[in-house]
Amino acid sequence: MAAVAVLATAVAGCGGEAPDAVRVGLMPTITHGPALIALEDEFTPGLAGLPVDEQVFASGPEEVSALLSGSLDAAYIGPGPYVLAEGRAPGRLRLLAGVVNGGQAFVARPGTGIVDARDLAGRRVAVPAHGNTQDLTLRLLLDRAGLRASDQGGDVEVVPVKNAALVEAFRQGVVDAALAPAPFGELLTARGLAAPVPAMDRTIAEWEIPATVLVATEEFARANPAATLALVRASARAVARADAAPRAVARAFNDLLDESTGTRLDGGVLLKALDGTHASTAVARGAMARMVRAAEGAGYAGGPVAPAALVPRAG
């Protein structure tokens, strides 16, 4: 079987036909709001004559796997998975533009007395996944407070808890706090299971860490410069619309949720979550460098990330 896998991998590496669609990945989260809007309208006419084939993923690492295996041409993705991919497969992806900044909230269980990063010593803190944007941001917060995660020899236990399991983890008291992507922090707060920690949210906001960026495979961007440019422009229009009309983002998010799970989230919670986000095509270089530093500190980075990879480049 292993021999078959080796051969299959070798054969899968061969390719190179002209695309018949631009395959764009995204995740069903509120921080991918501009992507949702773009899918509704901006991508409809196609990109440089190519239709858009959207694919929904559950997590950033899955999107990276799809990009690097040739199943996707571009994706809306968190900066965490992007810098990890750059460390492990340098030059295979290209950062095209920013999409949303902010979009993560630090919340703690009521009664834990957590008001600052220094209070996290000896605590269990949830993040959605190892190496994702929240995990890396949390490590930056710990570093600033002079603390370290238990897997780096410290006493703060960083526990990966999938977003869908976060409510149950708080209800059972399995974790003391969480750095959650929007709208899950706001959802926990609305249900009385957690309270915001404003000091941490302020620090994160100062760092201007993106929640979502737009990337493409280098192979696709080189072979299809017109489609790549059209993608960046369509995305920029969607970003501007999302920034001007958060209600449209909330509606698009709920429509996608309804389509995939048959449920809708409270509009108030979504708008509250959108308050903490800022749709923008700009990517703060310092924020990306911080992500790289956190990934290296955690031992996640497979290799160095070139500074040029942290600057958006459409053409």
Next chain:
Amino acid sequence: MSTAAGGAGAAGGRAVRASRGARAAAIGFLRRSWFVLLILLVWWLVTAAGWVDPYKLPSPGDVLGTLGTLLTERALLVDLGATLLRLVEGWAIGVVAGVLLGILTGGSRVLEDGIRPVIAGLQAVPTIAFLPLAILWFGFNGTAVLAITAFGTFKPMALATYGAMHQISPTLLMAGRALGARGLFLQRTLVFPAIVPSLVTGLKMGWSFAWRALMAAEIVVTGAAGLGGVLELGREIGAIDVVMAVILVILVVGIATEQLVFARLERWVNRRWGLVGAR
């Protein structure tokens, strides 16, 4: 003179025997490991020639290097120990529950009619589908993982035991009853010994199902130490070398368990019960 010649002859004989022993050992080693060596060779060739993207398939050397790093820097042995402990505990619970239910359903028409179709139907449901339920009942912790592992073992074990009960020769049962064996005495002295060979197959099957359930559950409930958590870490950070190193560890544990435990148990049962296939 003759003594010296005799001594030299004996020493020569020992050398020849040692040489033959070494040759036999080498041949035995090759016979058991030729397939593994072939895979390693193909893997090394494909990666050394640059035919595949190293991100998708790292070289054997890289994977071994990562394994060394995981052992020294990330305490992989602690994860392995935690996983094995859960595996043995979950498997043991599943075996006891499965054998008991299998014997009960195999020995009672009422229980058989009511319970067996449900157990057989549950076989079609992946054990991991019950994880959300286990998390609600037992918490987002190792107990939920243990419960899933036990449940994963329980289903094949119950069916294997039930099947074994139905393969007991009616003549044997009639003879036992004619000699006055009844109730628990009949179960202990005739039924249980008769189903042992099939139970060994069930134990092996239960072990492999337990592994699958355990890994799937540990991947989701990643708070506690365990190989599943390391596997998920590798996936999440895109480190295929970490994923392959963990797979390698699981493979080695699987081969060791088969060779050191189940193969020996099977040979012993085959000899003890006078069955064929005891090569």
